[in-house]
Amino acid sequence: MAKNNSNYGSDLRKILWIWAVISIIVDVLFWFLVGPHMAPGRLTETAKNDQMDLNILMICALPVIVGVWTYWGWSLTHWGAKQNGPEPIGGPAARSNLKVQTWWIASSSVLVLALAIFGTLALIMDHGSGGGEGPNPVWMPDGPVTQVETAALNGTATWSPGKILPVQVIGQQWKFTYRYPTFGGFETQQLILPANTTIVFNVTSLDVIHSFWAYQLGVKADANPGVNDVAFTETKGTGNFEVRCSELCGIWHGAMYNSGAVVSQSTFQQWATSTQAATAANTALLPKFAWTYTPDANGAAGGYYPDGNLTPYSSVQVYGAKQS
Amino acid sequence: MTISAERPTEVAASVAPPASKTPWTQRPGWMSQHLGTAMVAALLGYLLGHWFGNYVSANYPYIANSGQNNIANTLGLTGMVLGWLLGIGALNYPLAKLVGKDAPAESEVEGWSKYFRYSTNHKVVGLQYVVGVILFMFTGGLLAMAIRTELLNPTTHVFGPGTYAEIVSEHGTVMMMMATSIIVGPLGNYLVPLMIGSRRMAFPRIEAFSFWVFVAGYMVIFSALPYGGFTTGWTGYAPLQTQNGPGMISYLLGFAVIGLGMMAAGFNIAVTIINYRAPGMTWSRVPIFVWSMLATASLLTLATPVLFSAGLFGLLDKTVQTAFYVGEHGGSSYLWENLFWFFGHPEVYIMALPGFGIAAELLPVFTRKPLFAYKVAASGMIGVALLSFFVWQHHLFQSGINPDMRPLFMLTTEMISLPTGFIYLVGLGTMYRAKIRWELPMLFVMALFFNFLIGGVTGVFLSDVPVNVTVHGGFFVLSHFHYTIMGGLLFAFMAGLYYWLPKMTGRMMNKSIGKVHFWMMFVFFNLTFFPMFIIGLLGQPRRVFTYASNLQGLNDFASISAFLLGTSFLVFAWNLVYSLWINPVKAPANPWDSLGLEWQTASPVPAHNFDRIPVILTDPYHYSEPGAPALADFGGGAGASTSAASTESNPA
Ligand SMILES: [Cu+2]
Ligand SMILES: [Cu+2]
Numbered sequence: 001m002a003k004n005n006s007n008y009g010s011d012l013r014k015i016l017w018i019w020a021v022i023s024i025i026v027d028v029l030f031w032f033l034v035g036p037h038m039a040p041g042r043l044t045e046t047a048k049n050d051q052m053d054l055n056i057l058m059i060c061a062l063p064v065i066v067g068v069w070t071y072w073g074w075s076l077t078h079w080g081a082k083q084n085g086p087e088p089i090g091g092p093a094a095r096s097n098l099k100v101q102t103w104w105i106a107s108s109s110v111l112v113l114a115l116a117i118f119g120t121l122a123l124i125m126d127h128g129s130g131g132g133e134g135p136n137p138v139w140m141p142d143g144p145v146t147q148v149e150t151a152a153l154n155g156t157a158t159w160s161p162g163k164i165l166p167v168q169v170i171g172q173q174w175k176f177t178y179r180y181p182t183f184g185g186f187e188t189q190q191l192i193l194p195a196n197t198t199i200v201f202n203v204t205s206l207d208v209i210h211s212f213w214a215y216q217l218g219v220k221a222d223a224n225p226g227v228n229d230v231a232f233t234e235t236k237g238t239g240n241f242e243v244r245c246s247e248l249c250g251i252w253h254g255a256m257y258n259s260g261a262v263v264s265q266s267t268f269q270q271w272a273t274s275t276q277a278a279t280a281a282n283t284a285l286l287p288k289f290a291w292t293y294t295p296d297a298n299g300a301a302g303g304y305y306p307d308g309n310l311t312p313y314s315s316v317q318v319y320g321a322k323q324s
Numbered sequence: 325m326t327i328s329a330e331r332p333t334e335v336a337a338s339v340a341p342p343a344s345k346t347p348w349t350q351r352p353g354w355m356s357q358h359l360g361t362a363m364v365a366a367l368l369g370y371l372l373g374h375w376f377g378n379y380v381s382a383n384y385p386y387i388a389n390s391g392q393n394n395i396a397n398t399l400g401l402t403g404m405v406l407g408w409l410l411g412i413g414a415l416n417y418p419l420a421k422l423v424g425k426d427a428p429a430e431s432e433v434e435g436w437s438k439y440f441r442y443s444t445n446h447k448v449v450g451l452q453y454v455v456g457v458i459l460f461m462f463t464g465g466l467l468a469m470a471i472r473t474e475l476l477n478p479t480t481h482v483f484g485p486g487t488y489a490e491i492v493s494e495h496g497t498v499m500m501m502m503a504t505s506i507i508v509g510p511l512g513n514y515l516v517p518l519m520i521g522s523r524r525m526a527f528p529r530i531e532a533f534s535f536w537v538f539v540a541g542y543m544v545i546f547s548a549l550p551y552g553g554f555t556t557g558w559t560g561y562a563p564l565q566t567q568n569g570p571g572m573i574s575y576l577l578g579f580a581v582i583g584l585g586m587m588a589a590g591f592n593i594a595v596t597i598i599n600y601r602a603p604g605m606t607w608s609r610v611p612i613f614v615w616s617m618l619a620t621a622s623l624l625t626l627a628t629p630v631l632f633s634a635g636l637f638g639l640l641d642k643t644v645q646t647a648f649y650v651g652e653h654g655g656s657s658y659l660w661e662n663l664f665w666f667f668g669h670p671e672v673y674i675m676a677l678p679g680f681g682i683a684a685e686l687l688p689v690f691t692r693k694p695l696f697a698y699k700v701a702a703s704g705m706i707g708v709a710l711l712s713f714f715v716w717q718h719h720l721f722q723s724g725i726n727p728d729m730r731p732l733f734m735l736t737t738e739m740i741s742l743p744t745g746f747i748y749l750v751g752l753g754t755m756y757r758a759k760i761r762w763e764l765p766m767l768f769v770m771a772l773f774f775n776f777l778i779g780g781v782t783g784v785f786l787s788d789v790p791v792n793v794t795v796h797g798g799f800f801v802l803s804h805f806h807y808t809i810m811g812g813l814l815f816a817f818m819a820g821l822y823y824w825l826p827k828m829t830g831r832m833m834n835k836s837i838g839k840v841h842f843w844m845m846f847v848f849f850n851l852t853f854f855p856m857f858i859i860g861l862l863g864q865p866r867r868v869f870t871y872a873s874n875l876q877g878l879n880d881f882a883s884i885s886a887f888l889l890g891t892s893f894l895v896f897a898w899n900l901v902y903s904l905w906i907n908p909v910k911a912p913a914n915p916w917d918s919l920g921l922e923w924q925t926a927s928p929v930p931a932h933n934f935d936r937i938p939v940i941l942t943d944p945y946h947y948s949e950p951g952a953p954a955l956a957d958f959g960g961g962a963g964a965s966t967s968a969a970s971t972e973s974n975p976a
Binding site: 008011038040049053054057061065068071072075079080081085086088090091095096101108112116119120122123126128130131132133135137139203208209213215218219224225226227229242244246247248249250252253254294 | 657698745798
């Protein structure tokens with residue numbers, strides 16, 4: 001018994017050493033072998049940052065898992081009833097250990113606080129990280145986003161290479177369509193975006209809740225009827241991406257997907273201009289471009305953030321002409 | 325502190341049944357109230373309610389024109405539930421009191437038929453719950469098999485998209501309902517009085533009510549299928565909810581009905597723990613499983629009313645055209661999302677805490693060591709319960725509501741991993757330098773720790789808003805909550821059954837079959853759900869019947885593993901049948917050498933649990949401590965009958 005007690009911490013010290021070594025190896029292997037391939041890829045600045053966040057979380061999570069597993073590995077090989085280990089001791093020493101408990105609580109608290117601070121910084125610096133921020137986003141990319149949005153709503157916005165591009169995403173059972181307010185508000189089922197451009201997605205729905213998930217862009221925003229859910233991304237190089245609905249929206253939810261492409265700015269402008277011309281007759285029949293298209297009871301349609309800057313509170317201006 | 329003789333008990337009622345005055349409803353035999361009368365009355369209640377609903381509402385234009393009468397359906401199902409409760413006898417006592425009549429206490433029918441009756445004995449209710457949750461689990465599991473069958477191939481479909489959406493929704497709802505009660509119901513009801521040295525629960529009738537309402541909820545949620553199902557998943561988001569057909573009624577009413585049972589069970593267990601502890605059972609001597617039951621019961625009591633009301637609002641929207649969730653008429657679909665998750669996140673811990681409790685309760689027994697950091701464990705459970713009310717918006721990070729709240733909900737959500745982590749501190753500390761006996765319950769406990777570690781760590785990923793953009797609404801989150809609920813709670817349930825069934829039934833579970841069950845369940849659980857993390861990271865959304873063709877390999881791997889995982893439950897069922905009926909082996913009085921109070925009463929447990937209420941002298945974790953004090957003073961030893969214990973008193 002005395003022998004046990006005098007060396008009671010020796011197992012823990014060995015476990016900690018093994019843990020430290022394995023953790024470093026696993027983290028390094030992950031960072032260089034798996035990290036560059038993690039979701040959602042690096043097509044946009046947003047996606048690149050989201051991938052970075054995911055990888056940093058993995059770097060923190062792997063040692064935690066490794067630590068517990070190391071401990072169990074040790075317990076399996078040393079502390080079984082069939083092994084020749086020392087007899088367990090009860091009493092106060094086995095009931096609590098102030099040092100161990102304090103270390104556990106302190107280190108897990110520090111880790112958790114650090115992760116929360118890191119997540120918040122990432123969220124702010126990456127302009128909402130591609131997530132839907134609702135009608136009045138609080139973390140906007142550089143540039144005149146508000147002016148572009150207001151102009152889009154008034155039908156006075158234009159686009160030329162280098163400028164911010166507003167795009168409207170309309171979820172409906174069961175497909176996504178896209179309107180380009182800077183090109184006369186034409187509606188298409190193809191999502192084509194210019195490279196090296198800040199994109200403002202305005203996501204809404206005509207019926208139930210959908211979720212616009214442009215996987216490779218690092219963008220996800222719920223499409224709610226009566227709500228303009230705004231999300232940002234910054235495209236870099238060219239490439240294809242997939243769009244899927246990630247909120248159950250009825251029986252054909254599984255079939256609600258299509259693909260899109262980031263193309264060069266000049267190609268985009270050609271495509272948009274020609275599509276605008278080709279669909280002009282159709283566009284004339286569409287409702288006037290608005291942030292939402294569902295009817296509402298009193299002009300407020302829920303009235304989320306009515307005092308914000310991006311969508312000044314005027315029912316007609318905010319939510320468009322009533323559909324009757 | 326007074327001891328047993330002065331404590332009011334209901335022993336008189338069970339020792340001396342008033343044989344001459346037994347009303348017909350409580351006699352033994354067929355001419356009485358039992359499962360059969362409940363079923364007949366439920367059917368009659370349905371027909372009556374449905375007829376009445378049609379009678380009052382069929383002429384309203386919006387109903388006449390729609391071809392479906394949700395009012396008739398709602399009243400029909402409500403009539404079914406009321407008929408069921410009347411038929412089983414749940415309402416005899418309150419109705420008699422209501423009209424001012426003398427209501428006799430329920431007499432206990434002896435023999436196996438008591439399991440088919442309205443019994444106020446917590447041990448009968450516990451075993452009824454075992455059967456009830458297994459029924460839920462197996463039907464929900466069959467639906468899961470159907471889902472994995474559909475996902476074997478991205479383009480060839482076994483079911484139509486409508487059928488598939490119904491299967492997915494029914495699977496999720498049934499499993500969530502089952503999981504609310506899987507441990508609280510069977511083990512909580514059975515063990516809490518035994519562990520705290522009580523002869524009864526605080527409210528035996530409410531306890532029986534909670535079980536029979538739980539079964540009524542099962543009938544209501546399955547009535548969705550003949551009604552054509554519902555396609556909203558278990559989350560039931562509006563406006564899809566508003567758009568859905570009559571199957572949605574079953575969902576909304578089903579949650580309201582099962583919510584009644586959850587509130588009743590939680591309230592009863594919380595009051596019992598607070599008020600019915602034996603003398604000397606101070607808060608620092610309460611077994612850790614009882615702490616977890618207290619935390620869970622508090623959540624059941626406080627969170628479920630929100631679900632109940634939310635369900636009723638939805639029913640009103642669908643029947644009498646209110647607009648709680650209808651944006652076009654001034655309501656909001658966000659209201660449902662908020663109410664649902666305000667309940668839904670505490671619900672997550674309703675489904676996690678009991679598992680922690682079982683793990684922490686069993687570890688000392690199989691490590692032969694005291695529970696490490698008992699106070700940290702208890703405070704961790706209470707901390708989780710409190711914090712779980714402040715995190716619900718992490719389910720709505722991409723929904724478009726108030727973005728400025730996201731950092732706060734990210735912080736609270738990540739903070740909840742601290743008290744959860746306490747359980748690991750307790751687990752690892754208890755194992756330190758132990759002599760671990762790798763018995764079946766211990767294997768399941770270790771599996772729980774293994775699975776919940778992955779489930780918990782991935783939960784931190786989901787709480788990080790930037791990462792949430794990638795993983796929300798996909799297979800990653802699906803895998804995450806299967807790791808916590810199935811990997812945690814269900815493994816804990818199995819640990820608890822293998823551990824306590826010898827006490828509850830007097831039979832040992834077969835060890836060889838149990839090992840096959842464990843290894844199949846553990847290995848194929850991980851092989852089913854781990855690939856789903858990768859599937860999710862590669863971009864597959866939840867609840868889809870088709871997916872990218874390059875994901876077929878992973879999906880097929882998960883499906884085949886899922887079928888084998890399903891098979892492991894058949895092995896478990898076989899073990900139950902084999903060990904309880906085919907080849908029963910009598911269990912020793914204390915097969916695991918536990919110091920817990922529940923093992924110190926006679927086996928089988930007498931109707932009134934303890935002949936004399938024990939006086940608790942210390943906590944039940946003095947393992948490997950020579951000269952440790954005895955757990956309790958039984959005043960003449962367990963099983964020694966003394967008439968002093970019987971004082972005249974009726975259950976409230
Ligand atoms: Cu969808
Ligand atoms: Cu949650």
